[in-house]
Structure formats: structure tokens, C-alpha cells
Amino acid sequence: MIVKISNKSLLQKFAICNVDYIKTVCNGSCCNSSNKLMVTVHDSEKDNILNNPFIKIDIEGNFIKPNEKGLCPFKNEYGLCVLHNTIYKPFGCIVSPFTLNKNNTLIVRNRYRLLKCYRININKTPVYIAHKFSLVKLFGESGYDEICNNMNFNRDFFIYLDNIKYSILKDNDNFKKNMLLKKHKQRDFINGKTTKE
Secondary structure, eight states: OEEEEOHHHHTOEEEOOOHHHIIIIITTGGGOOBTBOOOBOOGGGHHHHHTOSSOOOOEETTEEOOOTTSSOTTBOTTSOBTTTTSTTSOHHHHTTTEEEOTTSEEEEOGGGGGSHHHHOOSSEEEHHHHTHHHHHHHHHHHHHHHHHHHHTTOSOEEEEOOHHHHHHHHHHHHHHHHHHHHHHHHHHHHTTOOOOO
């Protein structure tokens, strides 16, 4: 699948995501959500994640069930993911903060601009460098090199994305949108509001 890369979005500056930064500054705040935990698990990953050797978890629908604090059960006391660099980490976590918008353009999720790694004013670098790991997992090393080579031209460009990865990204976003829509309808019903279907 050919997707567009938003030059403007990938030039947004973030702190480099690494173990030291997570442990000393952000404590893995990207793993939290204002709507409780919403770690998406694609149908193709469910068995693998449920059978991880680290922590036993539950999956409700297409979401990891949060722990008693409402957080991801894979997050340790330092904010680090115990599944990082393993075959058990959910694809959606691996490729964050990136997603495809409705026009099939790769962008940074809006919610990431609310996090410390974006708001901090020191040691920031363009997100395509700060989150190289995620882009390599999406596009491979040669795809990442292609992204880097095109970033200097200050324009959007197109790149190939594996069809399976494309489908998982789109499916995961649809799971989240449907869950949020369901929560809003429940809230409106509780508050006595009616919504049109």
C-alpha cells in the first residue's frame, strides 16, 4: 500500500524516547490515556500477547484490560514496558506515536502533543529521529532511510507500507474510534441526552 508521509507532522520536535528519559522524566506517560487504558490488540496478536511469559493479562474485545490502577499491566515501576523488544509487544504500541489519518497520511497522533516529550523545551529533535524505532518497525531500515532522505525537501511524499501493517493500523484505529463512540453514547444516555445514529 502506498501511503503519504506528512513532512510537517514528522518535523514536530520531541524529546528522544529512550530508557533514561522514560525513567527520569516522563515515566512512560504515552502509555496512559485520558480515557483510561486503550492499548489496542489486533485480532492477529491476541493469542501471542495472552501467552506472554511475563505477566498474565486479560483482553476485553480488542483492548488490554487495565490493572487495578487503570494502567497498562505491562508497565513497570519506572514506566518501562516489560514487553519492549520482545515478540509480545502489541503492534499499536510499537508504532506509536504514528498513525494513518483518513487520507492515508502518516502523522503523529494529536494526543502526543500534550505529553512532556513534546512540551519540554530542551533537547528536542524531529519526531522521525526521536521515534526512529517505530518508523523502522513500520517501514524497515530501507524505508526509514527513504524517509530521512526525503525530509530535507520540505514537502509531503509517498512511500510503500506493507499491506498487513497497513491493515493492522487501520483496524486498530477503528477499534479505538468505535470504543470512544460507545463511551460517548453511554455518557450521553446517562446525562439524558439523545444522539442520532
